[in-house]
Amino acid sequence: MKHIIVPIDFSKESLNGLRLAIIFANRFDSMVQMVHVQKYPTDLTPGQFEEENKKIEKKLEALVEEYSTKMSNSANLSYIIKKGKIYREVVNQAHAFEDSAIICSTHGASGFEEFFIGSNAFRIISATQCPVITIRHGAMPRDIQKIILPIDVTADTRQKVPITTEIAKVFDAEVHVIAVATMQTDEIDLKLNAYTKQVCSYLKEHEVRFQKASLRGDNITDITIEYALDVNADLISIMTEQNIALSDFVLGSQAQQMLSRSPIPVLSVTPKEIFIMGSFKTYGSGY
Structure with a gap:
């Protein structure tokens, strides 16, 4: 488990996935990469889309600044912004590394809500051979005992x-x-x-x-x-x-x-x- 992929939509629930990933990363000395998948809105001009992309990047940078201090090696936390279908992009990113895992919340907001709630919630698990650890709201353990x-x-x-x-x-x-x-x-x-x-x-x-x-x-x-x-x-x-x-x-x-x-x-x-x-x-x- 040298690389851990964490889907992030900035909801409190998706941040639970990040917190759980850090617990595992500190034990396995893993790299943690947050993945935000952006859909191209049809009602935005290319300029507006780029502006929105910059806002997302600032939010991810803020998360790196906040949560890297909780890691044994602060340099092990990074992010990437992708476009496309959420489950497919998350899985593709996990497959880009050897010995990888995915840790995510089963609930979220905005674009993630339609993905994580209902039958589509399980596509990310079904689409990969990587181990996947899921966490529901209010289920954060302090350790794995x-x-x-x-x-x-x-x-x-x-x-x-x-x-x-x-x-x-x-x-x-x-x-x-x-x-x-x-x-x-x-x-x-x-x-x-x-x-x-x-x-x-x-x-x-x-x-x-x-x-x-x-x-x-x-x-x-x-x-x-x-x-x-x-x-x-x-x-x-x-x-x-x-x-x-x-x-x-x-x-x-x-x-x-x-x-x-x-x-x-x-x-x-x-x-x-x-x-x-x-x-x-x-x-x-x-x-």
Whole structure:
């Protein structure tokens, strides 16, 4: 996580994304780049547009001056102004760097409001293989001390383990491995037990503190969030469970529910088709 991209629209909510990015940057020694995406207004002349662009630049410079003092290395905070579709420009900027992540608020103002609220809120996550951490209003943690790692019966549920482990090591956080399901059968229990055992062995091998639990309920999102709140967790790690059969960017219902409801920041990892016997592997990880 050497580069962190933060979409900024100057709302209080988008600044929460910047504050969370700084928490991660100070631990990972990352570069943080704010990205403001500007649409070309049809009712402005080119001269007026340039004037508006200068105003935006001054606002971004003010943010650099204010928030660089909160970083371990003040030179690690910068900005860029882009034009186009917000999710596409943010993702393109993240893809311009190796080992990058995106941290953003799920709410915003002006041009971001139409993007972050509703079904289009998830396009930025669906359009990238980079890890994305989202934060809702009022959900700012002071540190990352406890991470919830839900494990279900899907084949790709374990792809989030390496990046979660990396974050846990950097923050010296405790990982709560929770086996989650909506029903209980011998087949489900056998698979969940095998998966959680493998995950716990991985965490132990990498010297990460962990706890293990098993949860059953009608809705996986609800029981995961309830557990996270009970233990005062600071981050929930999920797979985005994309529906690759559809031509557009679509997240599965569980991911949408988690991103919409969780009062705790959420790390979203996009599935990558892999098959490596006896090990994990995911995008951007050397594990």
